[in-house]
Amino acid sequence: MSPNESAHRPVFVAETLSFLNPRDGGAYADCSCGHGYFAERLAQCIGPTGRLLCLDIDAEAVTATARRLDRFGERCTVVRGSYVDLPAIAAANGFGKLGGIVIDAGCTSREQLMNPALGLSFRVDGELNMKLDPSAPGPPARELIATLSGRELAALFRGAGESARTARVIASAIERSRARAPLTRTTELAQLVEGAVDAAGLRRGTRHPATRVFLSLRNAVNRELPALEEGIHAAVASLREGGRLCVLTYFGTEHALVRQTCRALERRCTCPPGLPVCACGRESVVRRLVRDPLSPSVREVDANESARSARLHIVERTTTPM
Ligand SMILES: C[S@@+](CC[C@H](N)C(=O)[O-])C[C@H]1O[C@@H](n2cnc3c(N)ncnc32)[C@H](O)[C@@H]1O
Known part of the structure; x- marks a missing residue:
């Protein structure tokens, strides 16, 4: 694999920079900096007195960023941590409220996918691990594969968009296989899924049949969806009035979760219907700058395969206290 093929290419760079509108002297955060490709573009916009806080849960990503x-010196602070803890991390590193934040979490970087020790890809042989942060509680993927019941496995795969029938077929194949010997390698699981789906005549489209199985395991191992919801709340709480948050998502459940979370933060009165006057006095905490999340241009998809399913959600902080 050439260095270009193994390097991550960030998605929606122009759009994210345009909405964040970074200025000289402003304070910003890239909450899932990966190997720092987008962070570098942001750092170029903040002038000699601006500051950028970069976070990632993956130690290798932090070192690379x-x-x-x-070369930006003290203007950039790079810390290992989760966006769930953004307010505390920002305060500990001397950041006040932020003018703009990006969360690009919904997919792993290409560097992570190609790392056999993480065991994230069905194309790269490695132990079925998938833990981006080894110190986080919870089991690695091989343990989920070994211990979840067939029904639980099928529910997990369905959560990532697999059809009910295919999810059941794959879960049964896993149950049969693990009764003979433990499933511990990525390529072993990929081949098993491929064989089961093909034998049942369920292969659809050009996507590898194990794509959603791997996605669902990675989501479960890293608690990705609950962390993303918490992360959005943490980011909104860290924004100054008029500050903006851009969130990039990459698959159906994630698009829906971010959309609902942003909508809930924008909601005003939540009194039960039928009350003559509002009793809760609730006001919007954010304003959505785009009603429907943005899709990438055909040009971006042609140039960058990771952009294919990406969506960009953008909100702006209001004056309402949280
Ligand atoms: C698609 S990559 C980001 C790539 C980055 N935007 C770039 O331009 O290089 C997603 C990153 O999110 C990180 N991540 C996942 N969950 C996280 C969390 N809860 N807090 C911080 N980073 C997280 C992953 O480790 C991964 O490096």
């Missing part, structure tokens, strides 16, 4: 941003 710190190296990439080294």
